[in-house]
Amino acid sequence: MSHHTHPHASASYRAVWDRSQADRAAFWLDAAKAVDWIVPPSDAIEERSETEWRWFPGGKINVSANALDRHVDAGRGENTALIYDSAMTGTRASISYSELRDRVARFAGALRAQGVEAGDRVLIYLPMTPEAVTAMLACARIGAIHSVVFGGFAASELAVRIQDAKPKVIVTSSGGMEPGRAVEYLPLVKRALDICGGTESGVEAVIVRNRDTVPGSAADYASDPHARWVDWEGAQQGVTPADPVPLPSDHPLYILYTSGTTGNPKGVVRDSGGYAVGLSWAMRGIYDFGPGDTIFTASDVGWVVGHSFIVYGPLLAGGTTVLYEGKPVGTPDAGAFWRILSSYGAKILSTAPTALRAIKREDPELLELQKYDTSSLKAVYLAGERMDPETWHWVNDGLGVPVVDHWWQTETGWPICANPLGIEPLESKAGSTTVPMPGFDVRIVDSKGTDITAPGVEGNIAIKLPLAPGALLGIWGSEERFVSSYLQAFPGYYASGDAGHFDEDGYLFVMGRTDDVINVAGHRLSTGSLEEVLTMHPAVAECAVIGVHDELKGQHAAGFVALKHGVEVHREELAAELIRLVREHVGPVASFRDVTIVERLPKTRSGKILRKTIRQIVDGEPYKIPATIEDPAVIDALIVALGRTVHAPATTQVKIPVG
Structure with a gap:
């Protein structure tokens, strides 16, 4: 395993964070050198108003080229980019950077052949297979804005997202695999298109990847009046592979709908330049990850964790990412995660507390762990919900590596608070998300928005504006909604919707959503x-x-x-x-x-x-x-x-x- 020095390796965490606040522009322009720009930015940030800002104005970039071509051009084309491991079908595959770049360029050409241009939306509705990664990076290559919807999501919910994003093309598969059953996607896509009704949806084509294990193909829908149904292989025949397109730093890379919203979905809009820089910083500063390292992020590409830490983050960093189709337990047992870590020599496990609780429930003594050599593992990262101290101690004692319960949101794109193992490993505390990351000035405010930050004082967790690079730039189709949802409650701050407090060491304890505070x-x-x-x-x-x-x-x-x-x-x-x-x-x-x-x-x-x-x-x-x-x-x-x-x-x- 290689060890890479972080650009600020000699500086302690505090000095790095202070610099990100005191000299924000210089800090982030420095960080921007970690990615390749087609036109380098001259400024770090343009603040248009208190509620509107843009990172790296004037810069031009292509995120797909940064995730793939850059590494191939640097002579690392034979390095493994992606390991696919399906507990559902038994398939295992290793894909190099060169091979993944070629697949992505070819599929980008196929999208173009279907009429997709920069700024058009492409809705991706795929299981956890390499095609999902290929489709995402292919969109980024030509400037199409992808919106990944969790595979197998209900037709009515899919329809709502189609109506909101108005994608020109939907990329899907015959279906996904759940323990003991196959979930057919095509009837759900067809039903969603019917709900949207005709041309109003904007969908012109549906590209279908057939799976042997799930019935259904594009041919079954040849008579659909709403869209052309094309098969994945057929769509790529005779197309010209696409080169990366130079795109403005603030060009939307993707729209990601936040879970649990009722009524109209909220489509978080992520930019290209800010996200590439923020994520690249996170991979080194937080995860201590780079070429030669392997990360196993047990999530789904339908969630932000999948976007940032299965797909974009690890590939921007030039490492190896594991794409796992399976569950923490039952596929086949509670040792599934340990098998993956051991098989691929993973340095990092990133998952949700609920997955660890599922393992703990099945195998409280960690007997399955004893069957595998997990000595390559250096740290476990948790996100998605609060980690209860009981499970934290269980995994910390059981695995004997740092357990980083970091806190972030779909909206922020990467961790707001974490233990920055790439700068300076700090002592972890059960129940705490450790400390704020560079670019995030986290405060505790009362119901009127008054800053009450002090050790032990509980309140609303808010972040001083502007947010760090990589955080959302808006809600798709509604500037007003971005402001009313996040920036209105406490003027000058982003309202996280979480409640908590700092301790005397500056560690943040996130105690739950603000609506999880009860009044007795x-x-x-x-x-x-x-x-x-x-x-x-x-x-x-x-x-x-x-x-x-x-x-x-x-x-x-x-x-x-x-x-x-x-x-x-x-x-x-x-x-x-x-x-x-x-x-x-x-x-x-x-x-x-x-x-x-x-x-x-x-x-x-x-x-x-x-x-x-x-x-x-x-x-x-x-x-x-x-x-x-x-x-x-x-x-x-x-x-x-x-x-x-x-x-x-x-x-x-x-x-x-x-x-």
């Missing part, structure tokens, strides 16, 4: 801190705490717990023990008395627990099950479980020894 008789309690206590119990695998309506106190806290596999407990006794734990660690002010034991918690496919939906069900409000839900049947089971909720009387003196 005038006391504000974060559900994250209550969840932390419940997971201390040896029987609990994972949990969610929500605030439910209470006639007397406004709200009271209710806990939903899923147990570790094979644990036999007496429902009432467990409830009593959990209530006692909360009373002991948070105090009677939490007035925590409701415990519901469930088989599984309802989650989105990216692993976020659907707390709002649970609360609406409990409070008897009308609820809409988000399209991003992993398994709708879990909601039905939850409603049944609610009939067996254990409610402790307010006066109960519970004295049961725990564990």
Whole structure:
């Protein structure tokens, strides 16, 4: 494994961060040297107004060329760019930088042959196969704006995104593989086009990649009046491979719809130059990653984690990225991640806490880990939701490498807070996302937007404007919505929607979404801190705490717990023990008395627990099950479980020894 020095290796974290604030332009112009510009920018930033800015104005760049051609031209064409490992089909493939560049150039030519030009949108609806990476980079090559939609997403949700982005071409596949079943995509695409109705959608062609394992092909839809259906191989026959097109730094690279939004979806718009620079900085400064290194990001290209740390980040850095089609457990067992790390000598594992909790639930003793040599692993990075300290300790002790619980959002494109292992490894603290990264000036503000940043003071987490390079430049099709969604609540700041506090060392603790703060008789309690206590119990695998309506106190806290596999407990006794734990660690002010034991918690496919939906069900409000839900049947089971909720009387003196 190579070790590369970060450009600021001699400087400590603090000096680097201070410079990014005190001399922002010089800092980012320096960082911009890490990528190849067709026309180098003369300035780092152009601030057009308090709510509008552009990174590297005047610069011209091509992100696809930076991810591929640049490395081939530097003589690293034989290095492995992409490793594809499908637990669903048993397929394993290694693709070099030269080979991936050729595939991308050819597919970019195919898009062009279908009439796609710079600025046109292309909707990508593919499973976790190399074609997804090829299609994304092919769009970037010719300046088409891609919008990746999670494969197998419901037709109605797909239609909403088609109507919003108006793509000229849809790139899809006969389908995806789930454990025990195939998910056919083509009927969903056809249904979505029917919902959009005729030419209004703007879709002219659908390119279909056939999979032997899933039935369906373009030929089945030859009579579709809405669009031409073309097969993947046929679309590429006789086309001229496309060269990279020079694009302005602020040219949109992609639109990515944020999960869990109801009504009109919010399409986050990412620029080209700022994103390439921000990500390149992150790969070195945060991940200590470069040529010769391998990263296994266990996510999906449909999420921001997949965009930044399966596709663009690792390839911009010239390393090797693993594209895994499978699950953390059940494909075939709880050792799947360890097998991948061991097979490919991965230096970094990046995943969501929910994946680790799934492994912990199946294999709490980490017996599967003992079958593999994971000595290449240097760090584990977690994102997507809050990491509970219990699981953090479990993985930290079990793997014996730094566990970096970094915090970022679809909107920011790369971590806001992390442990910058490429500059200076800092001590990790369970429950903390460590410290703000260069370019992100993170503050705690009260409900009026007044800066109340001080150790231990809880409030809204906000980021001083302008945001770092690579963060969103807007919401597709609506400047007003960008401002109203993110910049209006606290003028001069970006509202993260998360709540938390700093400690005396400047470490940020993100305690949950601001709507996860509950108000019990005038006391504000974060559900994250209550969840932390419940997971201390040896029987609990994972949990969610929500605030439910209470006639007397406004709200009271209710806990939903899923147990570790094979644990036999007496429902009432467990409830009593959990209530006692909360009373002991948070105090009677939490007035925590409701415990519901469930088989599984309802989650989105990216692993976020659907707390709002649970609360609406409990409070008897009308609820809409988000399209991003992993398994709708879990909601039905939850409603049944609610009939067996254990409610402790307010006066109960519970004295049961725990564990």
